[in-house]
Amino acid sequence: MSVAEIIQQQTVVKNVSADVVVQATGVTKKYGGIAALKGIDLTIHEGEIFGIIGPNGAGKSTLFDILCGIIQPTTGQVQLLGKTIQGMSAHVVARLGVARRFQRTAVFAEATVMQNLLFAAHQSFSHSMLGRFVHSKHWQEERDAFFSRAQEVLGITGLWDDRERIACTLAYGVQRRLAVGLALMPDPKLLFLDEPAAGMDDQDSDSFITLVREVAPGRTVIIVEHDMRVIRKLCHRCLAMADGRPLQRGQPADVLQHPDVIEAYLGAADE
Ligand SMILES: Nc1ncnc2c1ncn2[C@@H]1O[C@H](COP(=O)(O)OP(=O)(O)OP(=O)(O)O)[C@@H](O)[C@H]1O
Numbered sequence: 001m002s003v004a005e006i007i008q009q010q011t012v013v014k015n016v017s018a019d020v021v022v023q024a025t026g027v028t029k030k031y032g033g034i035a036a037l038k039g040i041d042l043t044i045h046e047g048e049i050f051g052i053i054g055p056n057g058a059g060k061s062t063l064f065d066i067l068c069g070i071i072q073p074t075t076g077q078v079q080l081l082g083k084t085i086q087g088m089s090a091h092v093v094a095r096l097g098v099a100r101r102f103q104r105t106a107v108f109a110e111a112t113v114m115q116n117l118l119f120a121a122h123q124s125f126s127h128s129m130l131g132r133f134v135h136s137k138h139w140q141e142e143r144d145a146f147f148s149r150a151q152e153v154l155g156i157t158g159l160w161d162d163r164e165r166i167a168c169t170l171a172y173g174v175q176r177r178l179a180v181g182l183a184l185m186p187d188p189k190l191l192f193l194d195e196p197a198a199g200m201d202d203q204d205s206d207s208f209i210t211l212v213r214e215v216a217p218g219r220t221v222i223i224v225e226h227d228m229r230v231i232r233k234l235c236h237r238c239l240a241m242a243d244g245r246p247l248q249r250g251q252p253a254d255v256l257q258h259p260d261v262i263e264a265y266l267g268a269a270d271e
Contacts, residue, residue, distance in 0.1 A: 019046035020079075021190060021220045022067060027076035029062050029244075036062040037073070038244040049212065049221045051231040051238035051252065055265050058241040060224045061194070067222065068100050068192045069093030081189060099188035101179050101196065109168035113159055113178055114150060116167055120182040121146035149185060156215060157181040173204030177211060184215060191215070193223045197230045209234050228256060240264070 022044035029037040037059045044050045052060045065071045067078060069090045078085050081096050094100075108116050154160045157177050162170060167178060176196065183191060193212070197205040205227060212221060212234055225231055231238055232252045240247045240255050242264035248255045255261055 020044070021046045021048075021081055022050075022222070023077075023079040024063075024067065025077045027063070027066060027073045027078065029059075029066065029071070030074045036244055037066070040076070040241075040246055042067075042239060042246075044220060044222065046220055047217075048236045049216055049223065049234055051235035052222065052224045052241065053226075053228070053231055053238055053255075054241035054247070055267070057243075058264070059244040060241055062244075063241070064192065064194060064222070064224045068098055070100075094186070097186075097189035098192070099183040099186055099190070100192040101183040101194065110166060112164050112166055113170070113181075114154070114163045116178060117150035117153055117181055117185055118146055120185040121149060146185075149187070153181045153184050156184065157211060173200055173207065176200065176204070176208065180208075180211060180215070189219055191219050191221045193221065193225075195224055195226060197225060197227045200227075202229075205230055228252075232256065242267075 020043055022042065024040055024042040027037055027040040027042075028035065040059075040063055042063075052063060054060050062071070066073050067080070069078075069080075069085045069088055069092075072086065080093065080098060083096055085093050085096075108119055111119065154163050157180060159174070159177060159181060162174060167175060170178065180193070180196070183193075196212075197208055200208060209230060212223075215221075223231070223235065235252050237250060238252050238255050239249045240258070240261045242260075247260050247264055248258045
């Protein structure tokens with residue numbers, strides 16, 4: 001069975017099991033006089049790899065930041081994994097099982113790959129410094145758990161042989177792999193990837209697509225991406241935006257050839 005057939009089949013399965021993981025209703029965002037989002041409704045189901053696309057200034061990053069709780073909408077509501085996230089700090093949202101891989105490479109440059117993963121794990125520590133002394137047995141158990149999780153993530157991301165290498169000495173594509181590894185440390189149910197393929201050549205982006213496919217089972221993945229090749233190959237569905245509004249949504253092949261979407265990209269290119 002071809003990859004396209006597998007994705008097609010997965011899409012059909014997803015439509016049957018309609019467990020909603022992300023629900024945004026009437027989301028708007030104003031920055032002073034600028035309306036970055038003008039009313040977005042969005043439903044994403046468990047297990048989907050969902051893309052958000054659109055020309056520069058369409059509002060993708062603003063929507064993405066709102067969906068993962070980094071910024072609050074001006075009006076409207078967002079539910080993640082069944083919980084309304086209004087008023088929650090990004091840290092509390094993360095505890096729901098949400099992880100974000102940032103647009104920048106986002107690794108600790110002078111630390112080894114393994115140290116990077118362990119730092120990422122410590123950021124999600126359930127004990128404060130005082131708590132670590134009071135619950136030292138639990139802390140040690142947690143630390144051991146982080147170490148085994150880091151080993152798992154090294155395997156998943158194909159970074160085992162690089163585990164003792166200093167992050168800044170890794171090739172660009174490998175650093176990006178590590179950045180995904182950091183986001184995978186808490187084993188999130190919902191994984192947000194912000195322009196993961198930016199700056200990659202076709203070979204790196206193909207290997208990145210394979211990685212995301214491998215880590216996707218059991219999670220929902222949301223990607224903002226300019227590279228339409230990645231969207232086409234990876235996503236089950238996508239939302240195309242323009243000027244703060246939804247333009248089209250559906251399977252990438254249909255959305256990308258829709259005249260309104262083509263027009264939005266051409267219009268942006270003319271500006
Ligand atoms: N912090 C901010 N303050 C003021 N205006 C903002 C801010 N963030 C975004 N905007 C404006 O909101 C609109 C949408 O921006 P946003 O970054 O969400 O678009 P985008 O689709 O992600 O664009 P790009 O692909 O270039 O990153 C733009 O007009 C932008 O200038």
